[in-house]
Amino acid sequence: MSNKTIQMSRMWKYFIEATVEIIQEDGIEQVTIRKVADRAGYNSATIYNYFGEVSHLIFFASMKLLQDYVEDVSNYIKNGQTPLEKYWLSWECFCKHSFKQPSIFHAVFIMNLGDHPEKLIEDYYEMYPAELINVPDELKPILFERRITMRGKSLLQQAAQQKQIAEDHIESLNDMTILVWQGMLTNILNNRLDYDLVTAEKKTLDYIHQLVEMAKVR
Template identity: 30%
Template sequence: MGKEETQERQEQKRQNTIRFIKATQELLDEEGLDALSIRKIADRAGFHNSTLYLYFNDVNQLILMASLKYFDRYSKALSQYSYKKLTPTDNFYTIWEVFCRIAFQRPQIFYNFFFGKYSDNLTEIMKSYYELFPDEVDNYSKEIGDMYYGKDFKERCRIILMPLIDLPDSHIHEDNVELANTIVVSCFKELLTQKCQDPELSDYKLTEEFLSMLTYITGLKLTF
């Protein structure tokens, strides 16, 4: 097999992978997560059901990659805040507030992404997706970039919690940061679960409730 033929096959694989992802994104918009099936996705992409397994481990991995479409507004907001030189406290609350507002709008998709199958390997999922869709990549400060590409939800949360250690009035210290982080993750997961179960719950009220939880846990408040 010549070099040109190999490159052609690689490009074909890339394009077919993109077709599967775009088909899944269309179905997520039209029918929602619960209505997805391998057959529907394959039909929309123009392939046989079994072809999916040539490009993805399973349908869960495909759905996870397709879900990154819904991170676009969050990603762009993070990019804008990255270079504003916020204090660690304001940076912490700003990231969480933006994330909550967007996550509560698509609770099932965000729950599946952060707490479903493959949620312990998000870095690789995200890198694979952005290699296919480089136009969706935004620029971040190092700290925010490390958080955004964290391997799982707990690591992402820890990265923005760590700068609060031993700040004046902070409840976060070296000896309790892991426990505090576990509580933060559990609180958010519980509110996101509530939103999945009752879509009529107010996104605004859920966000305010979670920010109040963060204030209680950290002892710190947003200053602007």
Template identity: 45%
Template sequence: MKKKIQRARMWRYFLDAAAEIIEEEGIDNITIRKIADRAGYTSSTAYNYFKDLSHLVFFAAMRFTTTYIEELPAYMEKGNNTVEKWLYSWECFCKHSFEQPEIYAILFMDNLGAIPEDLLEDYYSIYEDDLIGLPEQIKSIIMEQNFSKRSALYIENAVEEEFIDREDIDYIADVTLMVWKGMMSTFMNHRRNYSKEQAVERTICYVYESVMRTIKPDKRVKINYRFLGN
């Protein structure tokens, strides 16, 4: 128990320091030495608790998803069925990810040299309060770090509602993931002159079109999703 308390305390010191540097200098300027100096420890001490700088940055980046997690239930409540709720959850995700592209790229695109699910489980073992108040279904989506699995995990309920066939779940999850990654890469690398609002709207449009192709013809009239915008 004492070791767990000590570990949680040290994590907070380093993650607080990392989050402050991200806010002040940007995520591209973060180093293990800067983090350790600000936390009041040496770099070697930091490595006793984090195997790699990318892991520490990953955990620090999680701090910046709080607003997304808090807003997600309200977005999903706007839907009247699983497909609509799934689309509104995508809108919430896109809104926040394009507002903070560097943060979300680290969490969902970068090579961490480790299994993201394990890192996320470690994070919430320390910051379990971040999940208090979330419905169990949303907790399971948050804890499933693999993006396409997160998507499939929720929309599979649409099979029972007879909106889609089970064999389409993986297609929907994979295609929409590629849509978001493609737009995020385009947006971050300035390959198109998109504002964040345009990037969100275009991504949602492509996600919507992708899922509608799989909706059973007699069920399409029951999808009344309306893009809310920012």
């Protein structure tokens, strides 16, 4: 690794860690370029040498704050005997963590990041490769996929191959489960529902469970 690359990685991490601290102390909505620069000990202009906009800083910091989920989903998946069980368990884990940290999951999976958001995930794991060491191979494609519409599709395709669901149900089941989660999380963040986060998580899982049951081959 060249000295320039090492320096770039070091600066990149300074700003990410400063953003993480602001999120943890003040909340994600309080992140600004100026606050991050002040926390890291640099001027605002320096940040733009490494990040295109503040949403990218928030995205990378939020990825850092997803580590409990990444570790937990590996354990959840191990308990599944079939692709459909793994699909359900992955949603159970995803809902458990996303409704505990709705703003963080919104930043990673829903927030507008401009063009090529998948490249941002590649950049993140390039800077923090150690975070992938204990991740099972079957989960790595999911972790590199920012588009939530694609994250569970491989498990549903495997389920169809094993005749657990009909092949023509893959798209509809995948789309409906995602829309249920997105709708609930977005409404909670926008104060459009009276549910607390525990109730929102339970209702979301209930709806997803119903969709999975309806899609099963009888």
